[in-house]
Structures are given as structure tokens and as C-alpha cells.
Amino acid sequence: MAASSSLSATLSLFPLCNPSSSIKPRHSLSFSLQRLKPPSSIRSRVSSSIVAAAPEALHSPPETLDGYESSTGFEVEEKSEGSGPSPLAAGDDVKLFYGGGSPVLLRGPFTQLHSSPHEFSSVSQEKLIIRNTFGENLVGILHEAGSTELVILCHGFRSSKESKTILNLADALTVENISVLRFDFAGNGDSEGSFQYGNYWREVEDLRAVILHFLRQKRETRAIVGHSKGGNVVLLYASKYHDISKIINISGRFYMERGIEERLGKEFMHRIKEDGFIDVRDKMGRIIYRVTEKSLMDRLRTDMHNACLSIDQNCGVLTIHGSEDDIVPSEDALEFAKLIANHKLHIIEGADHRYLSHKFQLANVLLEFIRSN
Template sequence: MTAKQVSFENQEGILLQGIMETSDKNTPIYAIFAHCFTCSKNSIAASRISRSLAKKGINVLRFDFTGLGDSSGNFSETNFTSNINDLMAAFRFLQNQFYAPKVLIGHSLGGAAVLAALNHLPTIDVTVTIGAPAYAAHVTHNFNDKLSEIEQQGKAEVNLGGKQLTLTKQFLDDLAHYHSLSFLGKIKTALLICHSPLDQIVAIENAQEIFKAAKHPKSFLSLGHADHLISKQIDATLLAEVITAWSTRWVQSVE
């Protein structure tokens, strides 16, 4: 397994930074990993799950959304729609440089983003959500005390995970237009929904809503005692094992 830094532009010409985890098994199966809200490609979940998947034969691109991590751009000017556009840019990068990706993985809000992006990504066979909310606007509970200020002033400084970030009203307005359940009826990929019953950030009821709304083939994986950030290696390993098995069953031929 090798890890290589890569970069590519989104449709706005903003340079996004990623890491390509390449398997030693010489497999043509590629995946994209979308990190959690205000996280980065180097989050514990993104890095550990991607590395574990590469060891098992799935090449993974994990990247930073615009304005986060090492990617260019101003976070205050981004929104949920821009996350979807960044996913489409990552898709084009893999399609042009390697193979069109077959697997799409999203953690937390990244899970909601992959569900919303699927209609624009025709070659995806397998979709995986990890601790994903049923509604994109769920993330606002992280800054409830700032919502009125954002509504009245148009923006507010918010501390999230030790990061000082500017959130704007356009960000909130954009979130309100998206909820995962509205996309599930159109999804034609195999869907693996992973969630911990002990998740204190995104309650497991979100996974239940997604599962009920989705069509088969679909499956639910309980992450047992895992926390929302998937901070234990044993949980990342479990996810990689099940994602690999699910992908082996449902990924179509790679051209």
C-alpha cells in the first residue's frame, strides 16, 4: 500500500488537496471518501478507514473540501452544494487519471453529501454512509447558540472542534434545501448504512430513517460501541472489512 499526495481543481478553479491510498493488489476498484463536517482528509476516520481499505484491495481518494485542511478557498464562502461540487471534481479526477470510481463513502455530513451527489456520478455501484444525518441541516445543532446571530447579522464566528470558522446565512439557507430522504428514491446503487447506537452527535434514528426510505439492495451495519468520530482502530478495521465484502458483491465490471 502506498500513499501519495494529489491535487485537482473543482469547477470554480479552486485547488483541492487529497491523498491517494493505492493498494498493492493492483486492483481497478477506486473509492472516494468524504470527510465529516469541518474535518479533513486527515481525520481519524478518513485516514484509518482509507488505509484499511487499501490493504484489502480498494484504492481510496480522501480529500479536503474547499476551505478546509490543505485545500484552497474560503470556508465562509462554501456550503453543502459546494461539497457536492467538490465530490464531482474528485470523481472526474479519478476518472481521468485512473478509473472511474465505483465506491462512494461519506462520514457524518459527508454521508449526506454522497447521497446528494449520486445523481451526478453515474458509475457508482456502492454507497456507504457512516454516522450520516437524514437531513443536512442536522449539523446546526453544533452551533445552536449562534443561529440567531447568523440570521440577524448574516454571519457569526463559531468554534467547532477547536477551529474558529465563519458560518454565514447562505450556508444555513443552502442546508435547508437538502435532506437525504428526498434522494433515496432515485438511488440505484447498493447502499450500506453504518451507524453506532451510541452515537451522541448524530442519533441512530437518522440511520433508521435512511434505511426505511432506501430501496434494496441495502444493509445496516451496527457499529456497536463506536463513537461518532470512529476514534478506535478496531471500528475502522470492521468498517473496512464490511465495506470490502459489500463492494465485492455489488461492484460491477470495471472498464
């Protein structure tokens, strides 16, 4: 089956608050974010309607992502590569982004990605509890931004609706007046159920329960977005159910047999056959989750190749991947591009698995795809 794919290495920053903005790709590979005071002649030429995002604190609460966390127990956001000292003096609420071309000046107020609690006055948040087909209560947060259609965000392995990647995407979408639902799969976050390794198709049914909930409310799902393991879940959903027109796979894994040895150790298959399970421990020796033979085989039997071939040609699929992803190699993204008929591929140069230093590029690529016909 022929695959239609568009591959681009970088995408320049554009304001998230202007839906009519056209995207003009540049070849800028890094940005430097600083507080600067430009001369008045420059400042006068900057539109006050442009909104940028404030940098996040260097340290944030402990959080695991796809089974990994920093050695300190805290996430540390990567520093953006600068392009030398600024010739402008500091002290004003103007931020300068250096790229491959002319500097772009952005004036405050600056919307924070992410804000907690949410700082957008036009957006309300509501806690939802949705029962899945297994009788478990799934907990989600609905961001009402004025649209009847909504986008559903799906988190990754051992993560939750509170992950920074998910929160940043929720903020980017609600700024554009797109309502969002982020929720926890069963056994994760605030949802009921026990955590299980694997569990891909069961999480597909969790997502199905959420989509049907909104259909009963006469609300359509505009797109489903999944990060990491969530990327696999949204693709599997599209292969089984054909009622969503746009699927966004962010850093999903194609080769399901990879990444297991890094978590479970060498000879994991022999150990699990002998003992029936493997306990995965943190650096302090504490058990964080158990992998059974059944749950391991659930992962290994999840066939992304056939799933890709089963996605309807009328369903548009976007795969986004970071070139520096050290958890799921970017070559996995190329396999999705080969097999899915109606597919676009975007590699973000320099981005890792979490996109914390590339949140703007990630949001821009996602928004362009969602807005497209």
C-alpha cells in the same frame, strides 16, 4: 417505495488480510486488546498469517470532528471493555481479543491502523492536485495498492483527509490491495477555497471533479465512502449522478435541522437575521468559523428525503452508524433505510461518531460490502 434493509447489531472480528474469509456474525459486544504470552500448546495452533492491528497511543494530535473536540484539545481514545484479567502471562507478540465466545489469538507482525508514514511496502502514496469547476485546487493523497479501480474517501464537517477515521479506512482498504484516494473538500485541509458552513451541493461538485479526473485516467471508482457530513455528500452525489454503483454512508445526518442549536446557540435564527452572521468560537473565545444566513439556509434547504428517493435502484447503498453516536443520532440511519430502495443498514453496537474504539468492526462491514456483487 419499498426499502430492502438488513440490520445487525454486531460483527465479529476477522482478518483484514484475507479477501476470501467468510464473515460469520457473532454476538460479541466488546473486545479486550492486550499483549499476552499464551502457553506453547495454544501458540502452536495459531496461524502466523493472521494480522491484527496494534492499539493506538492514548493521546493524539488535536483534531476537530464534526465541530467538536475534547476539553483538553486532544482526542482520547475510549478504552475497550475488558472481560477480566487474562490468565496468561504478558511478554509475547500475541494479542488476545475477548468476545462472546472463545478467545481468538492473533500473532504479529501487526499492521497498524493507521500508520504514518504508510508501512505497507506494496503501497505507494502520491499527492494529487485536482482543479474543481470553481477554479480551486483540491489536494488529495492517492494510495496505490495494485488495483485499477479505486475507492474515494470523503471527510466530515471541519475535518480533513487526515482524520483518524479516514486514515484507518484507507489502511484497511489498501491491506486488501484496493487503491484509495482521500482528499480535502474546498476550504478544508490543504485544499484551496474558504470554509463555508453548509456547502453540501458544492462539495458534491468537488467529488464530481475527483471522479472525472480518474475517468480521464481510464480508472473507475469502485465505491465512494463518506463519513459524517461526507456521508451526506456521497448520498447527494448518488441522487444527482448515476455513475457509481456503491455508496457507503457512515454516520450521515438525515434531519438537517438538528444539531444546529448545539453549535449556534438558542434563538440562532433570530440572531442571524438581526446580525447577518454568527461567529462560532472555541472554549478560549477564539473565532473558529462564521455562519452566514446564506450558508445556514444552504444546510436547512438540503433535502435528504428527496435525495434518497432519487438514488437509482441499481445503486447499492450501505449505511453504517454507531449505536452510541452522540453527534448524529442512530435514528437518522433508520430514515435512510426506509427511503433508499437498494439499501443495507448496519448498526455497530457501542460505537460513537468516530469509531476509534470500533475501527475493526467498521472496516469489516465496509470491506464486506465493497467485495459483494
